[in-house]
Amino acid sequence: xxxxxxxxxxxxxxxxxxxxxxxxxxxxxxxxxxxxxxxxxxxxxxxxxxxxxxxxxxxxxxxxxxxxxxxxxxxxxxxxxxxxxxxxxx
Amino acid sequence: xxxxxxxxxxxxxxxxxxxxxxxxxxxxxxxxxxxxxxxxxxxxxxxxxxxxxxxxxxxxxxxxxxxxxxxxxxxxxxxxxxxxxxxxxxxxxxxxxxxxxxxxxxxxxxxxxxxxxxxxxxxxxxxxxxxxxxxxxxxxxxxxxxxxxxxxxxxxxxxxxxxxxxxxxxxxxxxxxxxxxxxxxxxxxxxxxxxxxxxxxxxxxxxxxxxxxxxxxxxxxxxxxxxxxxxxxxxxxxxxxxxxxxxxxxxxxxxxxxxxxxxxxxxxxxxxxxxxxxxxxxxxxxxxxxxxxxxxxxxxxxxxxxxxxxxxxxxxxxxxxxxxxxxxxxxxxxxxxxxxxxxxxxxxxxxxxxxxxxxxxxxxxxxxxxxxxxxxxxxxxxxx
Numbered sequence: 001x002x003x004x005x006x007x008x009x010x011x012x013x014x015x016x017x018x019x020x021x022x023x024x025x026x027x028x029x030x031x032x033x034x035x036x037x038x039x040x041x042x043x044x045x046x047x048x049x050x051x052x053x054x055x056x057x058x059x060x061x062x063x064x065x066x067x068x069x070x071x072x073x074x075x076x077x078x079x080x081x082x083x084x085x086x087x088x089x090x
Numbered sequence: 091x092x093x094x095x096x097x098x099x100x101x102x103x104x105x106x107x108x109x110x111x112x113x114x115x116x117x118x119x120x121x122x123x124x125x126x127x128x129x130x131x132x133x134x135x136x137x138x139x140x141x142x143x144x145x146x147x148x149x150x151x152x153x154x155x156x157x158x159x160x161x162x163x164x165x166x167x168x169x170x171x172x173x174x175x176x177x178x179x180x181x182x183x184x185x186x187x188x189x190x191x192x193x194x195x196x197x198x199x200x201x202x203x204x205x206x207x208x209x210x211x212x213x214x215x216x217x218x219x220x221x222x223x224x225x226x227x228x229x230x231x232x233x234x235x236x237x238x239x240x241x242x243x244x245x246x247x248x249x250x251x252x253x254x255x256x257x258x259x260x261x262x263x264x265x266x267x268x269x270x271x272x273x274x275x276x277x278x279x280x281x282x283x284x285x286x287x288x289x290x291x292x293x294x295x296x297x298x299x300x301x302x303x304x305x306x307x308x309x310x311x312x313x314x315x316x317x318x319x320x321x322x323x324x325x326x327x328x329x330x331x332x333x334x335x336x337x338x339x340x341x342x343x344x345x346x347x348x349x350x351x352x353x354x355x356x357x358x359x360x361x362x363x364x365x366x367x368x369x370x371x372x373x374x375x376x377x378x379x380x381x382x383x384x385x386x387x388x389x390x391x392x393x394x395x396x397x398x399x400x401x402x403x404x405x406x407x408x409x410x411x412x413x414x415x416x417x418x419x420x421x422x423x424x425x426x427x428x429x430x431x432x433x434x435x436x437x438x439x440x441x442x443x444x445x446x447x448x449x450x451x452x453x454x455x456x457x458x459x460x461x462x463x464x465x466x467x468x469x470x471x472x473x474x
Contacts, residue, residue, distance in 0.1 A: 042111075042115040042118070043111045043114050043115055043118075044111060045111060046110065046111050046114065046129060046135075047129055048129050067129075068126065068127065068128050068129075069114075069124070069125075069126075069127035069137075070125065070126065070127075071123065071124070071125045072114060072117070072118055072123070072124045072125070072127055072137075073118065073121075073123050074118055074119070074121050075118070077118075
């Protein structure tokens with residue numbers, strides 16, 4: 001049986017809960033040089049210029065240069081380097 | 091207890107392979123923490139991880155078809171192995187640190203500051219009598235109690251304190267100042283002669299002169315009276331002021347230790363080295379006391395430590411023995427003695443020495459001096 005994809009944002013809104021409590025991707029950017037990503041589901045691609053992270057609601061791509069993973073823990077990642085842009089993919 | 095990263099050990103490793111992302115995700119799923127992950131030019135990933143996690147990371151790398159290589163390692167088992175090899179050195183360092191800590195609880199150096207007329211030795215002796223000496227356990231000393239006891243014993247001290255820093259003690263003292271003579275200017279007084287002499291000059295600022303120039307006076311004679319007579323026959327009392335200069339003659343004899351014998355040096359200087367550890371002393375070159383009779387001993391102590399900061403209970407003692415022979419009766423240096431007597435007399439009188447004669451007789455210096463000095467001294471008049 002095919003599982004229906006849940007819209008986390010809509011569910012969080014209905015339940016009046018913060019999205020990250022239901023596993024939505026939480027991205028915190030500190031200036032242009034540091035990004036903290038929580039609730040990710042894994043690294044899909046990683047290079048010095050590009051990193052793509054998967055999540056329940058899609059994928060997050062971070063573009064920049066000299067990208068380095070400062071710390072990698074369970075479903076949590078801190079990225080640092082010269083961050084140019086971030087892109088969401090459904 | 092949570093161990094530090096250094097205690098746990100840190101491994102800097104390189105992971106190479108086709109699916110590095112898969113390896114990183116697997117590590118993340120296995121709860122392995124990796125930090126400072128960098129992608130290198132050859133496609134590998136360099137990362138830091140705890141030493142205890144490296145073995146698991148290696149297994150994960152194999153499953154992900156990656157190779158692992160240790161680039162560097164610090165702390166943890168590796169350093170523990172190095173430290174184990176130097177157990178003796180570590181023990182010595184620990185013992186030294188322990189001794190240093192223990193010795194800092196005892197006083198090994200005492201300095202006296204602020205004294206001028208009272209000698210440091212005298213103050214150190216008093217401190218020793220009160221329980222503050224080299225080797226004393228300073229946390230047990232009560233500075234307030236010591237201060238009270240020392241001030242009671244040393245009349246010449248007005249205030250003192252004891253500062254202990256590390257194993258050094260500094261006794262800061264303040265000597266008592268002589269209280270100046272206090273008199274009320276309104277109280278009537280006469281000027282009287284402090285010693286006998288022939289008056290050569292007078293200068294009366296207040297009062298009535300009872301003597302004239304050329305007159306010979308004896309000690310205690312009134313020179314200027316404080317009782318002023320008015321033309322109406324009434325008298326009033328004032329404080330006589332002025333100076334009366336007179337020619338005086340002083341004589342005396344100074345005894346110069348006739349039993350002393352003159353020392354003449356013989357032979358070279360003998361050095362004896364010793365090490366002082368706490369209160370105990372170890373002579374490096376023991377020498378019989380018999381050989382050291384009739385020697386002048388000059389002892390110097392070089393303390394180990396940082397001057398003004400810390401002192402260890404170790405000191406190098408250097409003793410110089412300079413042998414001498416006792417010659418005939420001591421012939422004092424008469425001219426030096428005369429000079430000292432002259433200087434002492436010049437300080438004592440309020441004037442100048444016109445001339446002085448000295449003679450030597452039976453171990454004594456006899457002197458007679460002609461002086462010109464102010465002989466007037468104030469004597470308060472008793473209330474009528």
